[in-house]
Each structure stands twice: as structure tokens, then as C-alpha cells.
Amino acid sequence: MTKLLYLEASPRKEHSYSSRVARAFLDAYKNVNPEHEIEHFPLFDVELPPFAAEGANQKMAAIMDMMQGGSGIEEAGEWAGVMQEIRRLESADKVLLSSPIWNYSLPYRLKHWIDLVVQVGTTVKVNEKFEYIGQVTGRPLQMIIASGSPYEDRFPLETDGTKTDFMRSYVDHIFRFIGFTDIRTLRVMPTGIPGPDTEAMVERCEAQAREAAANF
Numbered sequence: 001m002t003k004l005l006y007l008e009a010s011p012r013k014e015h016s017y018s019s020r021v022a023r024a025f026l027d028a029y030k031n032v033n034p035e036h037e038i039e040h041f042p043l044f045d046v047e048l049p050p051f052a053a054e055g056a057n058q059k060m061a062a063i064m065d066m067m068q069g070g071s072g073i074e075e076a077g078e079w080a081g082v083m084q085e086i087r088r089l090e091s092a093d094k095v096l097l098s099s100p101i102w103n104y105s106l107p108y109r110l111k112h113w114i115d116l117v118v119q120v121g122t123t124v125k126v127n128e129k130f131e132y133i134g135q136v137t138g139r140p141l142q143m144i145i146a147s148g149s150p151y152e153d154r155f156p157l158e159t160d161g162t163k164t165d166f167m168r169s170y171v172d173h174i175f176r177f178i179g180f181t182d183i184r185t186l187r188v189m190p191t192g193i194p195g196p197d198t199e200a201m202v203e204r205c206e207a208q209a210r211e212a213a214a215n216f
């Protein structure tokens, strides 16, 4: 069965603009694809497996093993959690990510998830020319990003001053690193000043989300 994995990276529930637009996306998606499975993975509510000293050492051991032609390391301790989250990602045919920008970057729970699933040797292989080849291919990613301020949809420039968005470019980059090529972005911004303008902007985003879902 076709499966969509929904990563929700705002903890703000009904107050969250990114989650609200994601709900519009999902409602429309379910209408078009009633038989598809949707796995909701709210990153601030689920217990993400720990990734600390043991996991970092296992990561380096896995890379060494792969460089020596091995087939990977034992699935024990923190590495078992890593493999559990990689399997969850690999089981999805499509990924929806809704997230805020926090301090010009991503919320720490989303970074925690990234540190689990981005593993050279598993989700990324290295070829004989030492090029990285992402392994999680053939899946579209829809990002829905909410921010208090407006940002340009590009890599940060040195001239951006104190309002610099490192979030979208980083998350886009890391998903490309593990193999995604079809990455779609919907921005919900600026959410900083609540009022009728913000409400109208969010409603426009919901309409865009419904349209995006119909083609996802």
C-alpha cells in the first residue's frame, strides 16, 4: 500500500501555522487517495531513539566497515534505534514535512531525527570516486515551512544581514544528500504579526496546500 510519512516539527499543535497548512494538505490528499496509509510522526511527541556517544562511535565504525568492504555493523544499542528510524523513512513512498523556522534554523527535534536517519553506509553510499550517492530515491518531499518573518527561497547570502534563513536550504540539502530530488516547498510567512492579513495569508497557503496535495 502506498504510504505517506508526515513529519510534524512544530510542537504548537492547534496554534501552529505549519501544522494547520499541513492539515489542509492532508485532508485534500486523503480525499484524492483514500486508500493510502498516512503515518503521522509528531517529532515533539514521539520518543526519538537516543543518539549520543554510543551512536556516534557506531556511526564511525559503520563508515570504517563500509570503507573496508564490510556489510555493516551489528544492530545493537543506539544503532538499533538508528536502523528503526531509517526503516520508517524507507517504508514511505512520499514524505510531508511541516516545520517552523527557529533561530534562523530548524527545531532541534527535527535535527535529532536527521542525525538518526542520515547515515553514510546506509542512506548514503560512497562510490569508488568518493562521491556520495543518496539511497532514499524515488520519493517526493513536500515541505511546509512557517516563519515569523519573510525570507527569499534561496541559499543565504552574506548580505542577508541578521535575517538569514539557514533552515530551508539546509533541510533541502540534507534530503538531497540522502537521495531526494523532487522537493517542493510551501512557505507560510510572515506569521509574526497576528491579524486579518496573517489570516488571509494562511488561508491562501491552505488553498496552495490543497492544490499541491492533489498533485503529490
Ligand SMILES: Cc1cc2nc3c(=O)[nH]c(=O)nc-3n(C[C@H](O)[C@H](O)[C@H](O)COP(=O)(O)O)c2cc1C
Residues within 6 Å of the ligand: 010, 011, 012, 015, 016, 017, 018, 019, 099, 100, 101, 102, 103, 104, 105, 146, 147, 148, 149, 150, 191, 192
Ligand atoms: C524558539 C523560536 C525561534 C524563532 N525564531 C525565528 C526566526 O529565526 N525567524 C523567524 O522568522 N521566525 C522565528 N520564530 C517565529 C516562528 O517561526 C513562527 O512563529 C512560526 O509561525 C512558527 O511555526 P509554527 O506556527 O508552525 O509553530 C521563532 C519562534 C520560536 C518559538
